[in-house]
Amino acid sequence: MPGNTPQPAPTSLGLQFPDGFIWGAATSAYQIEGATAIDGRGPSVWDTFSRKPGKVRNGETGDVAADHYHRWADDLDLIRDLGLRSYRFSISWPRVIPGGRGPVNKKGLDFYRRLVDGLRERGVTPMVTLYHWDTPHELQVDGGWENRDTAYRFADYAAVLAEALGDAVPNWLTLNEPKTIVQNGYLYGSHAPGHRNPAAAYVVAHHQLLGHGLAVQAMRPHLSASTRIGPALNLHPCYPADETNEARARTILHDGYENRLYLDPILKGAYPQDVLDDVATFSxxxxxxxxxxxDVIGSPVELLAVQYYCPLYVTADGQTVQKHRTSEAFWQQIYPEGMYDILTRIKKDYGDIALTITENGLPTPDTLGDDGTVRDDGRIAFLRDHFSAAHRAITDGVNLESYHVWSLMDNFEWEQGFDQRWGLVYVDYADQRRVPKASAHWYSQVIRDNGL
Known part of the structure; x- marks a missing residue:
């Protein structure tokens, strides 16, 4: 395995995961690929947003990021050497269809063919996300997800990828975290496209969900019955901040905005009425x-990808408060029990759909030591506690089949630029060296043992 191997303290909990449980890691295109203006790639909304003064810390962009576009083969070797069984990555829409509509860019499509083939040659199962926030700039000029037409263009793009890669990808994810586009992109303005427009935000929510359903329908003719499709949703268990009836009532509605607005139409074919009624007052x-x-949004799916980072505690006036310590990400309260709660809640409310964790992790203040190692014991403790919560959910009957740590490597962390390091692998941005951290070596042992 690359790099010197630090030896974390023994941490055995005596927990064994089911035979066939799959361990992996995740990334996204704009955060790692770089090469944003070569081989025919068109600009994305994040290329334009990150160039606006004050939008990204230190004025940084994903122009180079972790240079994965040029270093992909070595990165796949690293994935293999760490023992990962699955790799979840996203495809850059403007790399494949530069303007979001129109002709396919062969060089861009060939890059992802090489990536999928390279993973399979190394015994790693590819899991593909079609959309991880990089809307082609030309579509954004025409309104982006505010424009219903974008949902149809997304379906066209999905069909291109399904036809090109087909069953070589056994698990396809349509949208990554549509809620984050709604909240960060249209309510708070901290993510691309940087709007603060609540009225438009929930139009965007609907059009994204429509795009999901249209993509599912467009992909089916190109895939065998065994190939699965689903969304990737970031879900936040919501709890009352106190025992008042007011806090409980506010928590139900807050859960509607955070979770049911996305889960219900996809898995039940209907929007939650309490959220619709509330949204109607401003959107x-x-x-x-x-x-x-x-009917389109509720097109049957076989897989639900769950992304869990933190809980939310709701007050009587509908605000949220902190109850637990946070990571370097100010918004991330560390509460492993929330992992158990959200997984068991899905089973209770939505049935026995196959689940995969496609993101879970945290940033830690990682530095490269003089001995060539990176100690990130805080990440090890975080993952151990969350793996344990997932194990308990499996023991209690949840159909969780795989777990992907966020993220494989340090990368461009959206509006935070390169200040936060979320990776199992340290990236020295000066020379693009990859150094597996202590957590990577620990995780490799978890994979070998299939347990804690």
Missing amino acids: PMQEHIKDGDL
Whole structure:
């Protein structure tokens, strides 16, 4: 394995995962690939957003990022050497269809063919996310996800990828965290496209969900019955901040905005009425829900990808408060029990759908030591506690089949630039060296043991 191997203290909990449980890691295209203006790739909304003064810390961009576009073969060797069984990555929409509509860029498509083939040659199962926030710039000029047409262009793009890669990818994810686009992109303005427009935000929510359903339908003819499709949703268990009836009532509605607004239409074919009623007080979302839309959004899926980072505690006036210590990410309260709660809640409310964890992790203040190692014991403790919570959910009957740590390597962390390090692998941005951290070596042992 690359790099010197630090030896973390023994941490055995005596927990064994089911035979066939799959361990992996995750990345996204804009965060690691770089090469944003070569081989025919068009600009994305993040290329333009990150160049606006004050939008990204230190004025940084994903122009180079971790240079994965040029170093992909070595990165795949690293994935193999760490023992990962699955690698979840995203495809850059503007690398494949530069303007979001129109001709396919062969060089871009060939890059992902090489990536998928390279993973399979190394015994690693590819898991592909079609959309991880990099809307082609030309579509954004026309309104992006505010424009219903974007949902249809997304379906066209999905069909191109399904036809090109087919069953070589056994698990396809349509949208990554549509809620983050709604909240960070249209409510807070901290992510691309940087709007603060609550009225538009929930129109965007509907059009993204429509795009998901249209993509599912467009991909089916190109895939065998055994190949699965689903969304990747970041879910936050919501708890009352106190024991008042007011806090409990506010928590139910908050859960609607955080979870049910996305889970219900995809898995039940209907929006939650309490959220629709509340949204109607400030957004024309319902005017954009056309006849048949919910049948499309509710197109059957075989897999739900869950991304868990933290819980939310809701007060009587609908605000959220901190109850636990946070990571370097100010918004991330560390609460492993929330992993158990959200997984068991899905089973209770939505049935026995196959689940995969596609993101879970945290940033830690990682530095490269004089001995060539990176000690990140805080990440090891975090992952151990969350793996344990997932194990308990499996023991209690949850159909969780795989777990992907966020992230494989340090990368461009959106509006935080390169200040936060989330990776199992340290990236020295000066020379692009990869150094597996202590957590990577510990995780390799977890994979070998299939347990803690």
